[in-house]
């Protein structure tokens with residue numbers, strides 16, 4: 464056969480082979496981009512797991528297929544559900560978690576707000592080594608305080624938490640006298656996920672981006688879904704345990720049509736119950752509200768902030784069978800909470816610490832973002848000192864841990880990059896945190912203290928009222944907060960901004976209680 468004849472025979476075969484190869488490549492690329500793939504199990508609904516004192520619980524971290532707006536994505540899950548299982552334990556009890564990591568990358572589990580043993584705190588480099596893919600790690604948890612807590616990774620939270628690694632722990636109180644009676648309880652985990660215009664969720668495995676503000680998700684979720692629905696009866700008293708697991712988004716949680724009574728937050732109950740129109744919940748904060756709908760109908764759950772309004776779920780209320788319990792409208796005052804807080808605030812702090820917030824970026828990067836900065840309005844011109852939405856998406860997406868550094872500066876030792884404080888057990892420490900308008904990018908920061916509960920004693924010099932113990936406080940732009948912490952739990956603990964992209968850019972310090 465001549466060369467030309469051979470080519471004539473082989474050319475169609477070559478074209479067919481090339482087309483098949485291209486199809487295979489396209490299919491592989493699409494499944495990677497969607498992070499989907501048929502081999503993954505579909506995510507399961509969240510379960511509630513009651514754990515008794517001394518019990519052991521296996522916690523698998525797996526990749527799962529999770530559907531958002533009819534599209535499948537590869538998410539991460541604790542025991543295959545998003546959110547992970549809600550763990551219910553009794554105050555004072557101790558359990559063991561066997562963490563089996565099949566995430567495909569390092570992880571740890573941080574029991575957020577559970578202040579007991581720093582070796583169980585899930586902080587890599589302090590509590591433990593990272594749990595590598597394929598490894599199992601045993602972690603014992605003790606629950607000294609009652610309330611609403613949560614667990615999440617303390618490695619690459621910007622990615623792995625957003626992709627589904629979040630869940631609650633409810634610690635039942637030993638003494639229920641301060642807890643109003645309710646008919647039912649619901650857990651609402653708020654979060655958001657960044658899905659681009661092409662329907663893709665893109666994270667870089669080796670580089671943390673969106674460090675300027677933290678990554679806002681374009682899609683807001685309740686319990687991992689866009690169509691969360693709660694069915695209630697009119698007159699029924701529902702307790703909602705609400706947690707914000709998003710990176711940077713503050714939710715102004717609003718329930719039109721309901722009477723909403725705020726009873727608790729991060730680390731327990733308020734001094735007094737109050738009726739509220741909404742609750743602001745910053746990243747990692749919690750709120751406990753008791754809710755009544757007096758008439759039947761369909762109602763929206765809104766994130767209704769000063770800049771936008773997003774429906775994040777629905778409440779369908781059917782005709783009630785019983786009358787509204789009047790006890791719901793009694794506002795409880797808790798002398799036990801007040802006396803513990805007053806005792807703490809009346810003791811003179813024996814250590815004073817002062818922190819400022821600072822951000823740095825190279826000149827070239829700043830010049831690069833000037834245009835967007837000018838068009839998004841002057842810096843500091845934020846509603847109530849909070850960035851509710853991403854005002855500079857372009858600069859934010861181009862920022863990373865190399866071109867932005869965030870710091871919590873110890874004003875008494877400004878040369879240290881990340882402070883390492885030392886206290887004695889029993890010390891009463893006043894930490895004053897100023898969030899100045901004069902930084903390069905003024906914005907709010909949810910500051911989380913590991914290891915001890917604290918009280919906000921004053922805001923801009925004015926004493927606070929109706930307080931509760933907290934583990935996180937969001938400081939808006941221009942505000943100065945005074946926190947009082949009693950150092951009860953020994954060990955080495957972190958203080959950091961709970962916007963993961965800020966923490967990873969350096970916004971943290973540590974302290975040791977001897």
Ligand SMILES: [Cu+2]
Nearest residue numbers: 908960962965
């Ligand atoms: Cu921050």
